[in-house]
Amino acid sequence: MALLLWVAGILAFISQTPELGWAIWAVIWINAIFSFWQEFQAEKALSALKKILPLQAKVYRDGKLTVIPARELVSGDVMQLEEGDKISTDARLVESQSLYVDVSVLTGESMPVPRISKAVSTENIHASEASNLVFAGSTVAAGRGLAVVYATGTHTEFGQVAHLTANVQREASTLEVQISRVVHIITLIALSMGVVIFLLTKLLVGMQLRESFIFAIGIIVAFVPEGLLPTVSLALAIGVRRMAKKNALVRRLSAVETLSATTVICTDKTGTLTKNEMTVRQLWVPNTQINVTGVGYEPKGEVEISSPEYESQVRLMLAGAALCSNARLNHPPNSHQWQAVGDPTEAALLVAAIKAGLNLEELQHQVPRVREIPFDSHRRMMTVLLEGQLSWENTENSQYLIFTKGAPLDVLQHSRYLWHKEEKPELTETQREEIVAANDQLASQGYRVLGIATRQGSAELNQPDNHLLEQDLTFLGLVAMIDPPRPEVADAIALCHRAGIQVTMITGDYGLTAAAIAQRIGLVNGKVRTITGEQLGHLSDTQLRQILHQQKTGLVFARVMPEQKLRLVEAYKTLGHVVAVTGDGVNDAPALRAANIGIAICA
Known part of the structure; x- marks a missing residue:
C-alpha cells in the first residue's frame, strides 16, 4: 500500500x-x-522480559571456585550447581546429590526431573532424556552437583531451538x-x-x-x-x-486483525493452560478420600476432613510430608504471589500442611532433623530421621521418629503396618491391593501420587545403616497433586468453541497428565485421543493432515519436541487454517514464529 x-x-x-x-x-x-x-x-x-539465561556462573578455575560471566564459559569448564541456579550451558554431570532440574522451559514437563552422574546410554533417546545431562535455560530445583561443560552458545539445545526459530520465515x-x-x-x-x-x-x-x-x-x-x-x-x-489494558502486548499492528481471523489455536499446557504450581488436591487414607481446596502456592484453602476420626491421621501424614521436605515458601514484600524455593512437589506438601492448620516452624523446632536419606532414582524414596515426638495423641512416647515419602508402590513395599484409626495392624494382602487400587485410580486422573509412611522407636533407629531405617514402616496414606489449570482457562476454551475455533493441546509433558488436564478444562467432552511425539514421528505428512482434518476435537499431542510443534503448525496452515500458537517456553519458540499469530505467555 x-x-x-x-x-x-x-x-x-x-x-x-x-x-x-x-x-x-x-x-x-x-x-x-x-x-x-x-x-x-x-x-x-x-x-x-528477556532474562531466560543467567548472567553469571560458578566454575572452578585454577582449582578455585570463582564466579564468572556466563558468556566466558567454555567447553571443559567444571560448573558448580546448587538449588536455584540457572544453567547457562549444556553440561554432563560428574557429581550429583539429590539433584532435580526444572526443564519445563525446554521440554514442557510440569515436574522437575532427577539428574544423576552415572553414565547412561544415549542410543535411541533424545539428548533431553539423558539423565546425566543438564541444559542451558533450565533451573536447579533441588540438590547440588558438579557438571562439565560440553556445549555453549548456539551449540546447546537452547541454541538449536533458537537456530530452528531463526530459520522460520x-x-x-x-x-x-x-x-x-x-x-x-x-x-x-x-x-x-x-x-x-x-x-x-x-x-x-x-x-x-x-x-x-x-x-x-x-x-x-x-x-x-x-x-x-x-x-x-x-x-x-x-x-x-x-x-494493552488487558495486559496483552502486541508487537505488530497487523497481528490484531489476524487474531480475529484465527480458526485453530495450538496451545502449550505447562505454564499456559496451567499455573505451573503443583497443588495437592486429594488425600487418601484407609476407607476415605479427602479433598483439598485452593490453588497454587498461596496457603489458602481447606483440608475437607469428613469425619473427626480421620483428623489425627491426616494431620500426622501431612506433618510427615512437610518434615520430609527441603523446599521453602517465600512471600516477597509488595507482592501478592507466593514463591516456591526448591522442588515444586515438596512446596505443594508444605502448602497442604499449612491448610491443615499445621505450623511448619513449630514442627521443625519440635522434632529437629537428625539425618536425611536423599531421594534417588533406584529407591524412589526420601527418608528423614527426627529427634523427639509430635504432640499428637496417637504418637508413641518414642525418642526418634522417621518419615518416608516417595513412589507409593516403593513405600508400600517397605511398609509392614498400616496406620488406621490410631491403630497399627499388620498389612494384609487385601489392604495392599486396596492401596495399589487407590494409587492407580488417582494416577489415571493425571495426579502425581506420593506415599507417606512413618516409624517410631528409640536409640536403635539412630544407626549408620540407612537400609534398616526404611524397613518395617507404617503406611499412613497417599497424597495426590497436580499442576492445576488456571481458573480462567475453562471459560476461555468454552468461548473459543462457541466461536467455532478449534483448540489443540501440544505439550512436552506426559500423555496421561495432558489428557487429564484436557478433560478438566473442557478441551474435550468425550474420549481424548493422545498422540505422543514418538507416534508423531512415524506419521507421514499426509497421514498427519488427515488426522488433523478428521479430528476436530479431543486431540492432544504429548511428549513432543520443538521441531514437532513446528511441524504441526505447518500442517494446520497447509489445511488452510489461520493458526494461533500460545506458549511460554523456549520449546514453543519455533511454533510461535511459524504461526500466523504467536502468543507468548508471561505469567
Whole structure:
C-alpha cells in the first residue's frame, strides 16, 4: 500500500499538482512514524522480559571456585550447581546429590526431573532424556552437583531451538495479504481507467498529447485511496491500546486483525493452560478420600476432613510430608504471589500442611532433623530421621521418629503396618491391593501420587545403616497433586468453541497428565485421543493432515519436541487454517514464529 502511495505521489508531481504529491507523501511519513513508535514501544517492553539465561556462573578455575560471566564459559569448564541456579550451558554431570532440574522451559514437563552422574546410554533417546545431562535455560530445583561443560552458545539445545526459530520465515499476516490484494485490484483499475481516459481525451475530445497525459495521471491518482493506510493503522492501534489494558502486548499492528481471523489455536499446557504450581488436591487414607481446596502456592484453602476420626491421621501424614521436605515458601514484600524455593512437589506438601492448620516452624523446632536419606532414582524414596515426638495423641512416647515419602508402590513395599484409626495392624494382602487400587485410580486422573509412611522407636533407629531405617514402616496414606489449570482457562476454551475455533493441546509433558488436564478444562467432552511425539514421528505428512482434518476435537499431542510443534503448525496452515500458537517456553519458540499469530505467555 505504501508503495502505491509513493508512486501516486510521484505521478502527482508529474501532473503538476505538487500540493497533492506532498500531501500523499506526508500521509506515508506520518503513518510510518506512528507504526514505528507503536512497535518500538512493544519491543522496548519485551526487551525487559528477556532474562531466560543467567548472567553469571560458578566454575572452578585454577582449582578455585570463582564466579564468572556466563558468556566466558567454555567447553571443559567444571560448573558448580546448587538449588536455584540457572544453567547457562549444556553440561554432563560428574557429581550429583539429590539433584532435580526444572526443564519445563525446554521440554514442557510440569515436574522437575532427577539428574544423576552415572553414565547412561544415549542410543535411541533424545539428548533431553539423558539423565546425566543438564541444559542451558533450565533451573536447579533441588540438590547440588558438579557438571562439565560440553556445549555453549548456539551449540546447546537452547541454541538449536533458537537456530530452528531463526530459520522460520515470517509470513505476511492475513490483513497484509488482504490489503495487498486490494492494492493490486486498485492498481489494475486505476491504470486501466488512466489508459481509457488518455485514449478518449486524445481521440474523441482532441486534447493535446501532453494535456491528455496529465489528465490521465490525475485520474490514476484520484483512484488511489490515500486515507486507507492511516485509517487501517489507526483502527489497529485502537485495538492494540485496548489489548494493552488487558495486559496483552502486541508487537505488530497487523497481528490484531489476524487474531480475529484465527480458526485453530495450538496451545502449550505447562505454564499456559496451567499455573505451573503443583497443588495437592486429594488425600487418601484407609476407607476415605479427602479433598483439598485452593490453588497454587498461596496457603489458602481447606483440608475437607469428613469425619473427626480421620483428623489425627491426616494431620500426622501431612506433618510427615512437610518434615520430609527441603523446599521453602517465600512471600516477597509488595507482592501478592507466593514463591516456591526448591522442588515444586515438596512446596505443594508444605502448602497442604499449612491448610491443615499445621505450623511448619513449630514442627521443625519440635522434632529437629537428625539425618536425611536423599531421594534417588533406584529407591524412589526420601527418608528423614527426627529427634523427639509430635504432640499428637496417637504418637508413641518414642525418642526418634522417621518419615518416608516417595513412589507409593516403593513405600508400600517397605511398609509392614498400616496406620488406621490410631491403630497399627499388620498389612494384609487385601489392604495392599486396596492401596495399589487407590494409587492407580488417582494416577489415571493425571495426579502425581506420593506415599507417606512413618516409624517410631528409640536409640536403635539412630544407626549408620540407612537400609534398616526404611524397613518395617507404617503406611499412613497417599497424597495426590497436580499442576492445576488456571481458573480462567475453562471459560476461555468454552468461548473459543462457541466461536467455532478449534483448540489443540501440544505439550512436552506426559500423555496421561495432558489428557487429564484436557478433560478438566473442557478441551474435550468425550474420549481424548493422545498422540505422543514418538507416534508423531512415524506419521507421514499426509497421514498427519488427515488426522488433523478428521479430528476436530479431543486431540492432544504429548511428549513432543520443538521441531514437532513446528511441524504441526505447518500442517494446520497447509489445511488452510489461520493458526494461533500460545506458549511460554523456549520449546514453543519455533511454533510461535511459524504461526500466523504467536502468543507468548508471561505469567
